[in-house]
Amino acid sequence: MYDLCVVGAGLIGSAAARHASLQPNIRVCLVGPDEPKERSMESPREIFASHYDESRVTRRSDPDPIWATLAQKAMDRYRDLEATSGVNFYSETGxxxxxxxxxxxxxxxxxxxxxxxxxxxxxxxxxxxxxxxxxxxxxxxxxxxxxxNAGYINPRSLITAQKRIARDNGCDVINDIVCEISQHHSGAPLMSLLTESGQKIEARRVLIATGSFTNFRKLLPPGQEPDLxxxxxxxxxxxxxxxxxxxxxxxxxxxxxxxxxxxxxxxxxxxxxxxxxxxxxxxxxxxxxxxxxxxxxxxxxxxxxxxxxxxxxxxxxxxxxxxxxxxxxxxxxxxxxxxxxxxxxxxxxxxxxTPTRYPYIDLVHPDLGVAIGGNSISAKSSDEIGRIAAMLVLYRKWDSELPAEAFKLKLKDTSKSKL
Missing domain, CATH: 3.30.9.10 (D-Amino Acid Oxidase, subunit A, domain 2)
Structure with a gap:
């Protein structure tokens, strides 16, 4: 039984798992597939990620002050992340x-x-x-x-650093794909997860950080489809x-x-x-x-x-x-x-x-949260996005100077598609 299961082991999910693993007396698992050795239409695999690369632009400034603040908070931790993990991922080229x-x-x-x-x-x-x-x-x-305090990051290496520290703090990292999440009640509410390999995982709370693939698996309650x-x-x-x-x-x-x-x-x-x-x-x-x-x-x-x-x-x-x-x-x-x-x-x-132009960092219900919608510029800010999301799901409190309203989950209006 885990206190928190993070679904999606990309940049945001791995960051959320690390921050959660730093909390006292919290048992965490991170579930997501490793990068495939090859990408082909003949392969049965359907789930991929956009971090399969060696570089992403990072900077403290942005035309939007909210994105700038997210970047600054995350970048302030880059060097500590490197030192703690032993993995270099940040090149300060300006x-x-x-x-x-x-x-x-x-x-x-x-x-x-x-x-x-x-x-x-x-x-x-x-x-x-x-x-x-x-x-x-x-x-x-x-x-x-x-x-x-700007340049580029290696997203592959950043994820490696996040996972390494999370593991060192007791987080279980599971190389699998979650295909279904449900909630049942046997006294206290309990979240159940089923993976493609048939593994069953139980947790008190779940954070979904599955990016572009969120709507392609049964991860959210019926009828709740994020507007992406x-x-x-x-x-x-x-x-x-x-x-x-x-x-x-x-x-x-x-x-x-x-x-x-x-x-x-x-x-x-x-x-x-x-x-x-x-x-x-x-x-x-x-x-x-x-x-x-x-x-x-x-x-x-x-x-x-x-x-x-x-x-x-x-x-x-x-x-x-x-x-x-x-x-x-x-x-x-x-x-x-x-x-x-x-x-x-x-x-x-x-x-x-997302229509808000900011990531969704929100609770779907008290035991299920999301951190999705990178809007193409979240890689550099992923450590702060993951931190905010992990604290929100674990403690049901918003832990940021930025307004929670900016990150509220928007659902698709499915009624239009039925007309």
């Missing part, structure tokens, strides 16, 4: 948010870093060109540049030489939102108002020993959606040199100067978007 000075992205980010006293430099067009001569940005653009949009997004990894990687050694992580430059590819996927939404990471050495610049497009409210587990699986299992990967790779050569592309390939992930 991060730059660039775009036209009058654009909403730069304007809102500047307001946030100013109001929250986030250490940063404001780069005018001239300073931007002087600081990063290897970048090929529009002449009139500016940037908010976090020189410290599942957005298929792609990214490209462009291989560069060790020499080019060294030459670009001061390159920070970068996010761009704006009109772009005349030489940028015309067929690149655009945001509303024909804006470019691009992110780039500095050259990173991957497990294959090669250096890659990772790039992808920022999504918008009108991005295409998927709605079935078959569609999600097909998207996760599509990799390689696709037409979309070619477009994304072309942006790397457009934004950088003098970089020789040795090879490139693409990969896919799924974003679970």
């Amino acid at each position: 991060c730059m948010m660039a775009g036209p000075p009058e654009g909403q992205f730069v304007t809102n980010t500047r307001e946030t870093v100013t109001s929250q006293n986030t250490q940063h430099d404001y780069l005018t067009p001239e300073l931007l060109r002087q600081s990063f001569p290897h970048l090929n940005l529009p002449d009139e653009d500016v940037a908010i540049y976090e020189t410290k 949009k599942l957005l298929p997004v792609a990214y490209a990894k462009v291989e560069v030489s060790a020499e080019d990687a060294k030459r670009m050694g001061n390159m920070p992580s970068m996010l761009y939102r704006g009109g772009g430059a005349p030489h940028w590819p015309k067929d690149y996927p655009r945001l509303p108002n024909n804006l470019f939404g691009v992110y780039l990471l500095p050259p990173i050495k991957y497990p294959d020993g090669k250096f890659y610049i990772k790039s992808g497009n920022l999504h918008g409210p009108d991005s295409p959606q998927v709605s079935t587990v078959a569609e999600v699986k097909a998207w996760f299992c599509t990799k390689g040199v696709t037409p979309l990967a070619t477009k994304l790779a072309s942006m790397v050569t457009a934004v950088t100067k003098g970089i020789q592309t040795l090879s490139y390939h693409g990969d896919h992930c799924i974003i679970a978007d």
Whole structure:
């Protein structure tokens, strides 16, 4: 019998399990599948995750002060997490948010870093060109540049660190997929979980952190389906030489939102108002020993959606040199100067978007909670999201300076689909 069972062993779930394991006299288990050795349509496996990668942008600033606060709380614990686990996952390369000075992205980010006293430099067009001569940005653009306490994290390694500490604190980590959760009463209420392998788990309380796959298994009470949009997004990894990687050694992580430059590819996927939404990471050495610049497009409210587990699986299992990967790779050569592309390939992930634009961290009933809906930017903040969720489910109290109302669970209106 567990006091808390966390379902979903990704970034948020593993963080929640670690924080719960730190509580005195609390017995915790974390249930979720390990990363598969391969992803193929022929495999019977249907459950995947978006953290199968070596890099995610991390920064303390954001155009939205709530997301900025979540990031700051989580990032304050990065180095302690590394020291305690013995796993390095954080590279402090800095991060730059660039775009036209009058654009909403730069304007809102500047307001946030100013109001929250986030250490940063404001780069005018001239300073931007002087600081990063290897970048090929529009002449009139500016940037908010976090020189410290920003960069990128390795999501695989972050999960390893969270699990290692949780295990050391007595948490049972179970490599399985939960297919059904129910509640029954034999005196006190009890949560029962059934896994795909047939294992039965009992716990007093359950936290669901299953991301894009939440609605594809019987995890929530009948008729309660979280309002999530599942957005298929792609990214490209462009291989560069060790020499080019060294030459670009001061390159920070970068996010761009704006009109772009005349030489940028015309067929690149655009945001509303024909804006470019691009992110780039500095050259990173991957497990294959090669250096890659990772790039992808920022999504918008009108991005295409998927709605079935078959569609999600097909998207996760599509990799390689696709037409979309070619477009994304072309942006790397457009934004950088003098970089020789040795090879490139693409990969896919799924974003679970909420109508509130914040993750759902809420109680479905007193013994069942959720922490879902990453909205594409939760990786860096996952430790704080997991902490808030774990404390909420364990103690039924909101433990954050941020307003609980912002994270309330929204359910789909299923009546419309029946008309």
